[in-house]
Amino acid sequence: xxxxxxxxxxxxxxxxxxxxxxxxxxxxxxxxxxxxxxxxxxxxxxxxxxxxxxxxxxxxxxxxxxxxxxxxxxxxxxxxxxxxxxxxxxxxxxxxxxxxxxxxxxxxxxxxxxxxxxxxxxxxxxxxxxxxxxxxxxxxxxxxxxxxxxxxxxxxxxxxxxxxxxxxxxxxxxxxxxxxxxxxxxxxxxxxxxxxxxxxxxxxxxxxxxxxxxxxxxxxxxxxxxxxxxxxxxxxxxxxxxxxxxxxxxxxxxxxxxxxxxxxxxxxxxxxxxxxxxxxxxxxxxxxxxxxxxxxxxxxxxxxxxxxxxxxxxxxxxxxxxxxxxxxxxxxxxxxxxxxxxxxxxxxxxxxx
Amino acid sequence: xxxxxxxxxxxxxxxxxxxxxxxxxxxxxxxxxxxxxxxxxxxxxxxxxxxxxxxxxxxxxxxxxxxxxxxxxxxxxxxxxxxxxxxxxxxxxxxxxxxxxxxxxxxxxxxxxxxxxxxxxxxxxxxxxxxxxxxxxxxxxxxxxxxxxxxxxxxxxxxxxxxxxxxxxxxxxxxxxxxxxxxxxxxxxxxxxxxxxxxxxxxxxxxxxxxxxxxxxxxxxxxxxxxxxxxxxxxxxxxxxxxxxxxxxxxxxxxxxxxxxxxxxxxxxxxxxxxxxxxxxxxxxxxxxxxxxxxxxxxxxxxxxxxxxxxxxxxxxxxxxxxxxxxxxxxxxxxxxxxxxxxxxxxxxxxxxxxxxxxxxxxxxxxxxxxxxxxxxxxxxxxxxxxxxxxxxxxxxxxxxxxxxxxxxxxxxxxxxxxxxxxxxxxxxxxxxxxxxxxxxxxxxxxxxxxxxxxxxxxxxxxxxxxxxxxxxxxxxxxxxxxxxxxxxxxxxxxxxx
Numbered sequence: 138x139x140x141x142x143x144x145x146x147x148x149x150x151x152x153x154x155x156x157x158x159x160x161x162x163x164x165x166x167x168x169x170x171x172x173x174x175x176x177x178x179x180x181x182x183x184x185x186x187x188x189x190x191x192x193x194x195x196x197x198x199x200x201x202x203x204x205x206x207x208x209x210x211x212x213x214x215x216x217x218x219x220x221x222x223x224x225x226x227x228x229x230x231x232x233x234x235x236x237x238x239x240x241x242x243x244x245x246x247x248x249x250x251x252x253x254x255x256x257x258x259x260x261x262x263x264x265x266x267x268x269x270x271x272x273x274x275x276x277x278x279x280x281x282x283x284x285x286x287x288x289x290x291x292x293x294x295x296x297x298x299x300x301x302x303x304x305x306x307x308x309x310x311x312x313x314x315x316x317x318x319x320x321x322x323x324x325x326x327x328x329x330x331x332x333x334x335x336x337x338x339x340x341x342x343x344x345x346x347x348x349x350x351x352x353x354x355x356x357x358x359x360x361x362x363x364x365x366x367x368x369x370x371x372x373x374x375x376x377x378x379x380x381x382x383x384x385x386x387x388x389x390x391x392x393x394x395x396x397x398x399x400x401x402x403x404x405x406x407x408x409x410x411x412x413x414x415x416x417x418x419x420x421x422x423x424x425x426x427x428x429x430x431x432x433x434x435x436x437x438x439x440x441x442x443x444x445x446x447x448x449x450x451x452x453x454x455x456x457x458x459x460x461x462x463x464x465x466x467x468x469x470x471x472x473x474x475x476x477x478x479x480x481x482x483x484x485x486x487x488x489x490x
Numbered sequence: 491x492x493x494x495x496x497x498x499x500x501x502x503x504x505x506x507x508x509x510x511x512x513x514x515x516x517x518x519x520x521x522x523x524x525x526x527x528x529x530x531x532x533x534x535x536x537x538x539x540x541x542x543x544x545x546x547x548x549x550x551x552x553x554x555x556x557x558x559x560x561x562x563x564x565x566x567x568x569x570x571x572x573x574x575x576x577x578x579x580x581x582x583x584x585x586x587x588x589x590x591x592x593x594x595x596x597x598x599x600x601x602x603x604x605x606x607x608x609x610x611x612x613x614x615x616x617x618x619x620x621x622x623x624x625x626x627x628x629x630x631x632x633x634x635x636x637x638x639x640x641x642x643x644x645x646x647x648x649x650x651x652x653x654x655x656x657x658x659x660x661x662x663x664x665x666x667x668x669x670x671x672x673x674x675x676x677x678x679x680x681x682x683x684x685x686x687x688x689x690x691x692x693x694x695x696x697x698x699x700x701x702x703x704x705x706x707x708x709x710x711x712x713x714x715x716x717x718x719x720x721x722x723x724x725x726x727x728x729x730x731x732x733x734x735x736x737x738x739x740x741x742x743x744x745x746x747x748x749x750x751x752x753x754x755x756x757x758x759x760x761x762x763x764x765x766x767x768x769x770x771x772x773x774x775x776x777x778x779x780x781x782x783x784x785x786x787x788x789x790x791x792x793x794x795x796x797x798x799x800x801x802x803x804x805x806x807x808x809x810x811x812x813x814x815x816x817x818x819x820x821x822x823x824x825x826x827x828x829x830x831x832x833x834x835x836x837x838x839x840x841x842x843x844x845x846x847x848x849x850x851x852x853x854x855x856x857x858x859x860x861x862x863x864x865x866x867x868x869x870x871x872x873x874x875x876x877x878x879x880x881x882x883x884x885x886x887x888x889x890x891x892x893x894x895x896x897x898x899x900x901x902x903x904x905x906x907x908x909x910x911x912x913x914x915x916x917x918x919x920x921x922x923x924x925x926x927x928x929x930x931x932x933x934x935x936x937x938x939x940x941x942x943x944x945x946x947x948x949x950x951x952x953x954x955x956x957x958x959x960x961x962x963x964x965x966x967x968x969x970x971x972x973x974x975x976x977x978x979x980x981x982x983x984x985x986x987x988x
Contacts, residue, residue: 139774139775140756140773140775141762142761143756241738244751245748249563249751256563260561
């Protein structure tokens, strides 16, 4: 049993931490590409523009996007926007800030270890000299942020009881991860259209793997033969690798099933509880039985869009079912009745005194 | 890679020891540590010996470690600055305050006597009003107090206890006796600092505990939970307890979290609760769940928009009705403000005598009530010597310290007192005792008070010590954290032969 407000904050805390990881990896990998590719303005725009592509609910486009499109913005400006800018709701700093705000609302519910690591990451990112430091030694910076964010996730597993609160943490992490990996893949879907397997494309596909933290995992499954279809297969459909969309969906579904198992024990039967579980189960099953060639044939971009749309629906279901316990109509009647009883008591007391 | 790289102890570079107490000046005040210049009181001998040999680098290192510990732990309070809250840590002084068992014994007996008398008073005020009929207290003073809630007339509260948590402020008078400066009977805060100051000091300076046998404080949350269970409605078999907070922007939010967490209960906001059919429920992921006991950290005024301030977004509509019906218990009860009204405070010795037929063990600070004609004349003639306080404010707001006030301020308070004498009390300016505190690389005397925390359910329990608050600005008498005050760990010794 958890307060709705608390469950919502726990879920979003966890999503924002996972999001900061995804954003950090994307920046790091794109930056890495700079060393591998020649730096003419067109390539540069091609490299950074996808990262600036707006996501649903992100608000108006930053003017920066226009500048990148017009090849005026320096790579540095883009990196700073992605990592540090407070106006960018998906910047690492903004993600950790939001995660920390959510955690602060529920710090009595999460473990002190989690709160303290999140708070110290937040304090670390608050250092005004940091953008400069990160520019000078990006690897050390991104590694530290990644390590600390992963520490928070690890602490959730190691220090929380694996009860409802933990299931909401897991649900947040894996919904967010599935969404981010699908998004990263969608950004590169256009590369599949070119049949030419040139060297630059290979570098890009490796960078896709890296930006999902999956380069080593891929190598174990497919050796280092980087084939676009295999990369898509690995990131989308692999059942064992923790950064794949399918794996993430399975974990999210497990969390949701555990949450709805609690429903059965709750005093009030909840007929709608299965809607979220069912939607996620369908999506998960779809990926379980999918073949990568068919997906590519039918259009990878469209497929991934559908996955992201379905994920958004699952989030809506979860929000409606678990996080919004609206007062039902009887509540006001209850207040009125109690107030009347109180008035009677008061009268009685007045008569006595 | 560690999550807290910066909390690792700083490497201590030894320097030539120079006594940090070398030029310590008692300044003519009652000093907690020194009987006379250079001569520590017996229970401070071991501590002052240790302090004298510390290098400034070591102190600085430990102080930084302590600050970091508070910061990383998010042990902060919000300072009221418009809508935007600024998170600050409460400055922590490393030198603990030490209290001997004999003195603590007197203090705890005095506090127990006080809380019992005040609860008999509250019960009387909300029922038969014997004390008013007997002419011991002027009815207009009591019934006219802002904290008096006529909605509570005739309501029987569980165990007849109204103030489950009391945080009285104690100070030393000129002779060195601890006496009560004010009672906090509504939603006293600060107990989390008692727990955290101890935890942090143990963490950053464990050696300092070796010379002393210090009584633990960590039982507080357990004791509090015991009280909350004890007052649950009799119908609740396994009472569901919650802590009700105004939210993250409240200055004591950290404390609300810490207590809820330590007790293992939900921390709720007003919007998490609703009233249905005379009972209180919380909205959970599993549907509604009945709530039996609310440890509320919201003032009466904001508790129920139907009964009190209708613009309150923090409260729960219908809560008062449920409370009156006995379907939910509140700690503290509604209406306790009448007993910690600063004017009623002046009469607490009378209250103790009336209900318990005992002499007060802990004295009061002499207090003038301008509502009485003689007192008014005296107060107006001596404004430049007195401390004037508004009866309804706390946190060091709404007060004037005569000797430190400008002519304009004095004139302003004169006008205010004459316009509304009931709203003010005046007390002689106290020479609060001082305690050595680290200032840069040496120790200087700073004024301190003491806020012990008293719990009252089936019995009275007092956590040994309490929060020692320090006025960190040189010469300042204001110890409130909202006004630049700091804190110290406070030790009650288990044995007197330390």
